[in-house]
Amino acid sequence: MALLPILCYPDPRLLTVAKPVQAFDVRLQTLIADMFETMYEAKGIGLAATQVNVHERLIVIDTSEGRDAPLVLINPKILWASPERHVNEEGCLSVPGIYDGVERHDLVKVEALDGSGNKHLVEAEGLLSMCIQHEMDHLMGKVFVEYLSPLKRNRIKTKMLKAQREARD
Numbered sequence: 001m002a003l004l005p006i007l008c009y010p011d012p013r014l015l016t017v018a019k020p021v022q023a024f025d026v027r028l029q030t031l032i033a034d035m036f037e038t039m040y041e042a043k044g045i046g047l048a049a050t051q052v053n054v055h056e057r058l059i060v061i062d063t064s065e066g067r068d069a070p071l072v073l074i075n076p077k078i079l080w081a082s083p084e085r086h087v088n089e090e091g092c093l094s095v096p097g098i099y100d101g102v103e104r105h106d107l108v109k110v111e112a113l114d115g116s117g118n119k120h121l122v123e124a125e126g127l128l129s130m131c132i133q134h135e136m137d138h139l140m141g142k143v144f145v146e147y148l149s150p151l152k153r154n155r156i157k158t159k160m161l162k163a164q165r166e167a168r169d
Helices: 026-041 126-139 150-168
Strands: 046-048 058-061 071-081 085-092 095-105 107-113 119-125
Touching (some): 046 126, 119 126
């Protein structure tokens, strides 16, 4: 297994729309394992392949306290979302250190494939629902800061670019 570099906002590659996963092969299994290792190391609860510069419809999630409930969603589709929505504080491994309120559906039903290509249905609420919606946005080339006002988004972009410059110096 290997740690993968996580793209940081405003990297334009984060805007890439992911293509469906076609092959359930050794490469995919390695990618899934590497994504989990990367997510756990970064103290995240979800990671989309887009964030590690692989533009395929693959998400790994683990919202459990014990980090022992890994969930793989390949080619996910939201079948149903509740009309009830709430604003929750969100962060993102691609926008480190930034947290803000984003409105999401309270409940979602998602159809996806697992790492072996078997179809499964996930009914999610709370943190898991929010995480799935957040990660699925990444697959569509959308970062959570796009839900914020242009003023907040520009401040975040400036802060992120400054941090990236300082890291290089």
